[in-house]
Amino acid sequence: MRKLKRMSNMILSACCTLMLVLGASTVNNLAALGVERDSYSALQPPRTSRLEMKTQRDDSWAKQIEGSWEGTLDAGAARLKLVLHVTNKDGRLSASLDSPDQGATDLPIDTISISEGLVRFEMKALAVGYEGKLTKDGSQIDGTWAQRDVSLALVFKRASLTARESPLHLEKIDVGGHSLNLLIGIQAGAKAPAVILEGGFGEGIAAWALVQTEIAKFASVVSYDRAGLGQSEPGPKPRSAKQIALELHTALQKAGIKPPYVLVGHSLGGPYIRVFAGLYPSEVAGLVLVDPSQETFEAWTKLHPHPGFKEEEAKIAQAPEGLRDEWAAIAVVYEQAQASRVPAGIPVTLLTAMEARDISAEARQVWADKQKEWIEKVPGGKLIIAEKSDHFIQLREPKLLVDAIREVVEKARGKKA
Numbered sequence: 026m027r028k029l030k031r032m033s034n035m036i037l038s039a040c041c042t043l044m045l046v047l048g049a050s051t052v053n054n055l056a057a058l059g060v061e062r063d064s065y066s067a068l069q070p071p072r073t074s075r076l077e078m079k080t081q082r083d084d085s086w087a088k089q090i091e092g093s094w095e096g097t098l099d100a101g102a103a104r105l106k107l108v109l110h111v112t113n114k115d116g117r118l119s120a121s122l123d124s125p126d127q128g129a130t131d132l133p134i135d136t137i138s139i140s141e142g143l144v145r146f147e148m149k150a151l152a153v154g155y156e157g158k159l160t161k162d163g164s165q166i167d168g169t170w171a172q173r174d175v176s177l178a179l180v181f182k183r184a185s186l187t188a189r190e191s192p193l194h195l196e197k198i199d200v201g202g203h204s205l206n207l208l209i210g211i212q213a214g215a216k217a218p219a220v221i222l223e224g225g226f227g228e229g230i231a232a233w234a235l236v237q238t239e240i241a242k243f244a245s246v247v248s249y250d251r252a253g254l255g256q257s258e259p260g261p262k263p264r265s266a267k268q269i270a271l272e273l274h275t276a277l278q279k280a281g282i283k284p285p286y287v288l289v290g291h292s293l294g295g296p297y298i299r300v301f302a303g304l305y306p307s308e309v310a311g312l313v314l315v316d317p318s319q320e321t322f323e324a325w326t327k328l329h330p331h332p333g334f335k336e337e338e339a340k341i342a343q344a345p346e347g348l349r350d351e352w353a354a355i356a357v358v359y360e361q362a363q364a365s366r367v368p369a370g371i372p373v374t375l376l377t378a379m380e381a382r383d384i385s386a387e388a389r390q391v392w393a394d395k396q397k398e399w400i401e402k403v404p405g406g407k408l409i410i411a412e413k414s415d416h417f418i419q420l421r422e423p424k425l426l427v428d429a430i431r432e433v434v435e436k437a438r439g440k441k442a
Contacts, residue, residue, distance in 0.1 A: 086139045087113040089163050094181035098170060105234070109146075109181055111137065120146060124234075125193075144168065155179065192241045197256075200275040206230070206256035207249040207280060210241030218285040218310040218437050220430060221277070222248040223301075225292025225318075226355075227348045229255040232291060235423040236430075244434050247282055249273070253347025263354040266300035266361045274305060284308035287433050291315040291419060293355070296362035303365030310437035312367065313430050314375040315418050316411070319395040320359035329388075367403055372436040374407045374429050375400040382415035 091113040098105040108123040120134040137146040142159040144166050157168020157179070170179040193210045208230045220240050224232040229250030240246040251269060252260030260272060277286070287310055290298035295317020302309040331337070341352055367373060377396050381389035400406040409429055414421035 086142065087116050087118055089159060090118070090139055090144060090166070093184040094166065095184040096179050096181040098177055098179055105238075107179070107181075108184065109134075122148070157181065192238060196280055198276040198279050200252075200260070200272045200279070203252055203258040203260045205249055205252060205258075205272060205276045207247055207276060208237065209280060209282070210237065210246045211282075212241065212243075212245050215245045216438055217283070218287045218434060219245040219247065219277075219282050220434065221273070221282075221286045221288050221298075222246065223273075223288065223290040223294035223297050224248070224251070225290075225294050226351060227254060228291070228294070229257070231255070232417075233419060236419050236427050239423070239427045240430060243431055244287075245282065247277065247280070249276065251347075251351070253345075253350055259346060259350075262350055263357060264350045265354050266297050266358040267304065269297055270301035270304050273301065274308075285310035285437065287311040287313065287430065287437060289313040289315065289430060290317060292416065293318045293351075293358065296320070296358050299362045299365045299367065300358075302368055302371075306366075306368035309368050309371060311372045311433040312374070313426075313433055314373075314396075314400075315426060316376060316378045316392075316414075316416050317396065318359075319392075319399055320363050321398065322392055322395040323355075323359050325391055325395070369404075372405065372407070372433045373400070373403045374409060374433055376409045376411050376418050376426060376429060378411045378414040378416055378418050378421075380413070380415040380421075 090111050092111060094109040094111070096107050096109070098107055106125050108125065109120060110123070111118060111120045118137045118139070120137040121130075122132045122134060123130045124132065132148065132151075134146050135149045137144070139145075139159070144155075144157045144159055146155050147153065152172055154171045155168055156171075157166040159166050164183055166181040168179055168181070170177050192212075193208050196207045196209055197204045198207055206229075222233045222237065222240075224230075230248045233248045237246055237248055250257040252258065252264070252272060261268060277284075284305070285308055288298035288301060290296075290313075292315070295314040298312060298314070302312060341349065344352075375396055377393045379389070379393065397408060400408050409425070411418045411422050411425055414425075419426050
């Protein structure tokens with residue numbers, strides 16, 4: 026969507042819904058897009074693995090929670106394993122958090138304290154607060170994880186290991202003078218195709234926090250930060266869809282992720298994967314488009330401009346380089362997507378969100394209509410309506426998306442057989 030305010034709200038929604046892996050660019054993008062700084066008072070936490078803060082100086086209580094604790098954040102359709110590490114030094118507590126399912130370690134906790142068995146910690150950059158009660162035997166902490174408008178029960182139990190083994194691992198891959206950061210889940214003996222996740226405007230690995238581990242249960246799966254975003258290095262300009270496809274293709278080859286691929290693209294990732302499919306048609310086994318951007322909607326916005334567009338465009342001019350580069354190439358991306366063709370005979374599914382959160386009902390309806398027009402032109406294309414979702418279907422209805430991806434994967438496997 027070429028509406029900066031809309032993008033700002035959508036990115037904010039994503040970051041506030043159980044997303045723990047935030048690259049530096051993602052956090053800074055929020056401020057650049059006009060998100061109030063009070064919401065993220067620690068926009069870029071230091072890269073230290075433990076932050077020592079003022080805490081309850083009761084050595085007896087502090088000693089009781091020292092060590093590692095494991096818990097599972099249950100969001101219904103998705104479950105995230107979390108590991109809390111607590112260090113006690115002369116009664117002063119420091120802590121960090123791992124999210125093994127997302128390949129994230131040493132996420133800094135800004136403050137942690139315990140008083141009369143009540144444990145509290147805060148992660149300001151993620152707008153996270155936790156409060157729990159240490160059981161009498163000291164074996165677990167029964168509490169609640171709160172993140173913006175989401176509150177979930179979270180029980181931490183003492184862990185003998187620092188973290189459970191995750192099916193995902195991070196790799197830095199050189200793609201011709203600059204490296205991309207990939208989060209990879211490879212199933213031993215997994216059947217083709219592999220699933221490749223392409224984020225929307227300014228998004229990377231973090232956008233798939235609630236679905237990648239679930240996908241890894243039935244297919245090899247890769248998410249990544251595009252050049253200039255997250256932990257990936259800046260790449261050649263312009264950041265056209267063809268350039269992005271070339272870099273992704275190179276990274277997959279070097280990482281040993283062999284084709285065919287089922288490509289999954291969210292928002293602007295939709296045009297990106299369409300161009301990839303057009304460039305490498307023999308290597309693509311299916312497409313899943315998640316509330317994708319459409320070039321026809323872009324044309325509609327030019328006839329119905331947002332009143333504050335100029336001001337919002339000025340804000341993005343102050344955004345980090347990677348975000349600015351993607352924004353500068355959007356027109357070229359749409360042109361390349363328009364010229365691309367979906368490979369014949371592959372399954373294609375498009376998921377459309379119906380909730381008009383932070384955008385007008387008219388714009389949301391036009392957005393949905395343009396998606397419907399596109400998928401109806403694809404032979405055998407399937408449209409899924411996500412009634413309970415706003416733009417981030419992968420966060421609002423992760424099971425719906427995982428099931429849609431599984432269906433396309435199984436269709437591709439059946440065709441190959």
